[in-house]
Amino acid sequence: LMSSEKMIDVAPVMGYPLRVVVGLSKNDYLASYRLEERRLISIGAIATGLLSLAAILIAMLQLRSNAAFQSLVLVEQNNRLINSTLAVNNDRFQAMSEHLSIGLCMFDGSGNLVVCNDNFLKMYDLPFELRDREASFKEVVILCVDNGFWAVRNGDEGGVSEPTYWGRLDEEPSNRCVYDLVDGRSILVTRQRMNTGGWVFTHDDITEKRKKDRQIELLALSDSLTSLANRPRLLRELESMVASEDRNFALL
DSSP: OOSSOEEEEEEEETTTTEEEEEEEEHHHHHHHHHHHHHHHHHHHHHHHHHHHHHHHHHHHHHHHHHHHHHHHHHHHHHHHHHHHHHHHHHHHHHHHHHTOSSEEEEEOTTSBEEEEOHHHHHHTTOOGGGTTTTOBHHHHHHHHHHTTOSOBOOOTTSOOOOBTTTOOTTSOSEEEEEEEOTTSOEEEEEEEEOTTSOEEEEEEEOHHHHHHHHHHHHHHTBOTTTOOBOHHHHHHHHHHHHHHOOSOOOOO
């Protein structure tokens, strides 16, 4: 009976010559403590696991945050590089357009002026602030007409709509024509549709060139002494008359 360790407690009985002896095995006596110990160990293990999981989640979030931050840094660097490249290209384009001897203007797909050089504005006496507020195509046209440079089409109601050279932005993708302005100048206007939408117009003042061409033609078809028509001019006029005549005739 005493082979296992026991815990013995002796207590006197009040008023009686007796003593009560209570004996418990060590395992029974410590059972509640061991149960509480196991419960605390379990709670500690769970807490440790939760803390480890939280640490892992925090580390993952930190890694993702670092990756996201690095991505943002790369995006910002790329944006700065793109903006820098665009600024350089814009400066180059502006410098190039300002050094052109022709007038240049560009309209976007909505018909608003996005680019024009000083030569274009000076050519038609347009205000320089026109390009800063993205004036509409119609407004630019009306200003060219109001300044007395371009003749206009006869509208159904007699209103001023467009000068003859502008046409409409939804017509053929490109054209190239020479027009005589009201002030006597000859302007070669080239229009080209852009693949991304919009139009590019170039205006080249060829007045002097046409005068020189006429002088060269006059010298080629006239006698140098008398300024009368020479043999090549006579032959050309005869060929033109023959080609335009519908009936047969004899030439003496």
